[in-house]
Amino acid sequence: xxxxxxxxxxxxxxxxxxxxxxxxxxxxxxxxxxxxxxxxxxxxxxxxxxxxxxxxxxxxxxxxxxxxxxxxxxxxxxxxxxxxxxxxxxxxxxxxxxxxxxxxxxxxxxxxxxxxxxxxxxxxxxxxxxxxxxxxxxxxxxxxxxxxxxxxxxxxxxxxxxxxxxxxxxxxxxxxxxxxxxxxxxxxxxxxxxxxxxxxxxxxxxxxxxxxxxxxxxxxxxxxxxxxxxxxxxxxxxxxxxxxxxxxxxxxxxxxxxxxxxxxxxxxxxxxxxxxxxxxxxxxxxxxxxxxxxxxxxxxxxxxxxxxxxxxxxxxxxxxxxxxxxxxxxxxxxxxxxxxxxxxxxxxxxxxxxxxxxxxxxxxxxxxxxxxxxxxxxxxxxxxxxxxxx
Numbered sequence: 074x075x076x077x078x079x080x081x082x083x084x085x086x087x088x089x090x091x092x093x094x095x096x097x098x099x100x101x102x103x104x105x106x107x108x109x110x111x112x113x114x115x116x117x118x119x120x121x122x123x124x125x126x127x128x129x130x131x132x133x134x135x136x137x138x139x140x141x142x143x144x145x146x147x148x149x150x151x152x153x154x155x156x157x158x159x160x161x162x163x164x165x166x167x168x169x170x171x172x173x174x175x176x177x178x179x180x181x182x183x184x185x186x187x188x189x190x191x192x193x194x195x196x197x198x199x200x201x202x203x204x205x206x207x208x209x210x211x212x213x214x215x216x217x218x219x220x221x222x223x224x225x226x227x228x229x230x231x232x233x234x235x236x237x238x239x240x241x242x243x244x245x246x247x248x249x250x251x252x253x254x255x256x257x258x259x260x261x262x263x264x265x266x267x268x269x270x271x272x273x274x275x276x277x278x279x280x281x282x283x284x285x286x287x288x289x290x291x292x293x294x295x296x297x298x299x300x301x302x303x304x305x306x307x308x309x310x311x312x313x314x315x316x317x318x319x320x321x322x323x324x325x326x327x328x329x330x331x332x333x334x335x336x337x338x339x340x341x342x343x344x345x346x347x348x349x350x351x352x353x354x355x356x357x358x359x360x361x362x363x364x365x366x367x368x369x370x371x372x373x374x375x376x377x378x379x380x381x382x383x384x385x386x387x388x389x390x391x392x393x394x395x396x397x398x399x400x401x402x403x404x405x406x407x408x409x410x411x412x413x414x415x416x417x418x419x420x421x422x423x424x425x426x427x428x429x430x431x432x433x434x435x436x437x438x439x440x441x442x443x444x445x446x447x448x449x450x451x452x453x454x455x456x457x458x459x460x461x462x463x
Contacts, residue, residue: 079104080125080196085114085141086157087133098185103192111136111144118148126195131158146174151203153195157181216307217259224266230280230422231268233408234357235261237424238349240407244387245349245380251341253312260316260342261349266303267296280422282357294329297321316342320350325374337377344377348384351375362388396448399439404429410450414443423450 082103086092092107099105106121108114111133118124127145131138142154154174159181176198177191225232242261246254268276275289285293297317304314319340322328324347326335348369355365366385369376394409404427412421412435420438425431439445 080192080199081106081122082192083108083114083117083124083127083152085111085117085128085133085138086130088130095188099189099192102189110134111138111141114141115144115148118145124149124152125199126153126155126192128155128157128192131156142175151199151206153199153202155179155191155195157183213307213309217263217310220263220266220303224269228265228268228271228273228276231265231276233422233425234280234353235263235265236426238262238264238353240424240426241352241384241387242345242349244390245345245383248383248386249379256310256312257316257342257345259310260313261346263304263313264297264300264317264320264346264350267299270296270299280357282354282359294321312340312342315340316346319343320346322347323375324377327375345380348376348380352384394450394452396450399435399445399447399449402427402432402435402449402451404432407452408450409452412449413446414438414441415446416443417446418443420445427451 080103082099082105084092084095084105084107086107087110089109092109096105096107106117106124108117111129112135114127114129118127127142127149129138129141129145133141136144138156138158142156145152145154153176156175156178158178176195179187179191221232224235239258239262243258246257251257268279271279271292275285275292278285278289279293297320300317301314304310304317318330319334320343322330322334322339322343324336324339324344326333328347352365352369355368356362360368366381366388369381369384373381397406406427408421408423408425408427410423411419413419421431421435435445435449
């Protein structure tokens with residue numbers, strides 16, 4: 074009987090007797106599941122715990138081993154893939170290895186000792202890949218959190234704007250199909266990192282939507298470059314950095330970078346960011362949501378038409394606003410208006426999601442003589458579980 078500690082192996086072949094023989098040979102060391110044919114193999118990938126290793130025959134009716142392993146690579150990218158074959162055509166073998174990302178290829182008939190050794194190597198490879206991925210993900214999360222924390226400390230207003238824009242971008246992305254959605258939302262959030270290069274008065278004027286002098290505008294125009302420089306060294310954030318690099322590029326090819334790209338050849342993230350940033354800037358100037366969309370449409374050559382349509386739909390279905398006492402503010406709520414002291418001093422900008430740390434901060438302000446002005450205005454969205462603070 075398999076134990077919970079045994080690596081889970083999927084064997085796929087069109088010969089049931091061969092599969093039964095392999096299962097008997099391997100079951101002492103591995104948790105073996107078999108599938109007769111590629112179709113059953115693909116079905117098996119969708120149920121139960123993830124497989125550590127996927128082993129497939131090459132010559133199968135319908136979908137051959139190369140096609141099956143290519144599909145398995147998408148369905149279970151972390152699994153190590155092996156090929157068993159009596160077919161020795163080098164061109165077919167090379168195609169199988171390339172399409173399916175095959176780690177080992179064994180020629181039939183296979184000695185039991187050879188099979189077990191290959192499976193052990195495949196399990197070790199799987200563990201290595203998973204460990205490297207987890208390390209990268211931890212590095213990514215830690216780096217992103219560190220940069221976000223710096224932004225929230227250096228420029229709470231910039232942090233609030235990024236959070237507000239990310240929420241709008243998320244609503245837009247609900248209406249379009251895009252790969253790496255997480256990267257697109259992260260690009261919107263981190264696009265404001267460049268605000269750390271601005272003098273505080275300029276940053277305040279930018280967030281408030283105030284008119285900027287030519288010198289101030291030049292500083293603001295350099296923000297994407299600063300943000301890109303901060304993000305580029307972080308593993309796996311190339312797509313995020315690219316989106317920010319193209320965030321001032323018009324759909325008609327105008328703007329920067331002046332590299333001749335236009336239309337859908339502009340990276341999707343750049344097209345999204347250009348629209349979301351300009352929309353937010355109009356709202357910051359006090360323009361109504363309806364007028365903001367109309368203004369953007371009057372300069373439609375600057376924006377991806379499909380994204381502009383999605384933004385209009387998202388704006389039309391946005392929830393309302395209501396006020397709650399500070400005692401009833403919960404983690405996950407979104408501030409719909411700035412939170413001030415009783416004397417009007419700004420404490421927290423609008424657009425921020427209430428985290429455990431932010432909630433503690435507001436309650437501490439409430440203990441001071443100047444207190445916190447109530448009610449606190451929040452968006453009509455359901456609160457989530459307390460957000461992690463670090």
